[in-house]
Amino acid sequence: MQALKQNTRSVNGLLGLTFALMIAAQFLIFVYVPTERTMGVVQRIFYFHVPLAWNAFLAFAIVFVCSILYLRSRDMKWDRLARSSAEIGLLFTTLVLITGTIWDKPAWGVWWTWDPRLTATLILWFIYLAYLFVSAYATEESQGARYAAVIGIIGFLDVPIVALAIVLWQTQHPSPLIFEGGLTGSMLLTLMVSIVAFTLLYLSLLILRNSLRRDTDEIKKLKQYMDERN
């Protein structure tokens, strides 16, 4: 009980810190940082886009590591962590695609272009969509966990080859530049704060989703126990 209380307190602390940093990041993005010269105000979406992309990749790397650990140990805690991370990773990838599309239209004049990064992100999105489908469509719990782990491994190994193939394809059509110049000091600061804020958001969501999953499993187990007794 004491441990549980301690646990809740540290989770609440993390949530509070995430909230404070997120507010600070919003201030930096919308008030503090100067408007980019060539692209104008739409460039501010960059401070959401990049942190989301970075965290999506972090989430899938964690899926990969947890998948290997699950197959080695068969401990359901790794499966829960992997699946929770995959859900958040897919959510973040969706947001990366949406913010990217919104940014593309004013910057490049089109909603979508088959640029290497866009295409690779879209394929990544499909791989982890399949990951969630398979774990949901498996006929039993442990089978879903095994299949998900296998896709978590295969999918992550696939990412560099997808990127290689697409970059090779695109070298025939040069892609547009994102920035004319580099990032200035204030832009870099804003980006960094935003990345830290979104990473904390990822961790908070992961911890909450994971504990929800753990409780679901616990209730299922108790229900089964009750059914057997009656």
Place this chain on the structure above:
Amino acid sequence: MRSAAGKTLAIVWKDITSEMRTKEIATSLIAFALLVIVVVSFTLEPGENTSPIAAGILWVAFTFAGVLGLSRSFATEKDKGCLQGLMLCPVDRSILYLGKMLSIVVFMIVVEIIIIPIFIVLLDQSGFPPQLAVIALLATIGFAAVGTLFSAMAVNTRAREVMMPLLFLPVASPVIIAAIKSTALVLSGGSWGDIASWLGVMAAFDAIFLAVSPLVFEFVIEE
């Protein structure tokens, strides 16, 4: 006792024998691939120059035929209760994987040997560039390397027909891209040097997944 290669070939031979008797998979795949070519060709105007999209049409046909053939590969085993028998075989699970993978490669190559000449005629290509044989071989191995894994997975899930393409298409996308781009290059008279980097992508894909898939296959088919 047979050697590992002998055991693998025994599984391949089992699939080929059963296919020779029923001719179920090859005939349906060939008909299906042809239909895909015909349907995609509806986008063309009569007399239009087809070269820019011919490679795309060919590989769309092979990719979809591949998905179909791959899902049949384990579906027949499962439906007739043969999967249990296969798993009771005193062989390593990785040999089971290699055997099923190789038999898929054999079926796909048979389909390709029949489809490619018809494709050349229907889409009015100037001839058969020898590089296409290497492209097709590398791509087919890549398809089978990940496809065997996903087929064994999809067959045990609900909605298995949908699961197979959902799993296979995104993961196999590097092979699909490389096959389409290199085929387009050789159809327009490209040399070996032009397609070297594409062959490299496919070879890397094949090598990585032929190394990893046998390792994870045992987790897929355990009961």
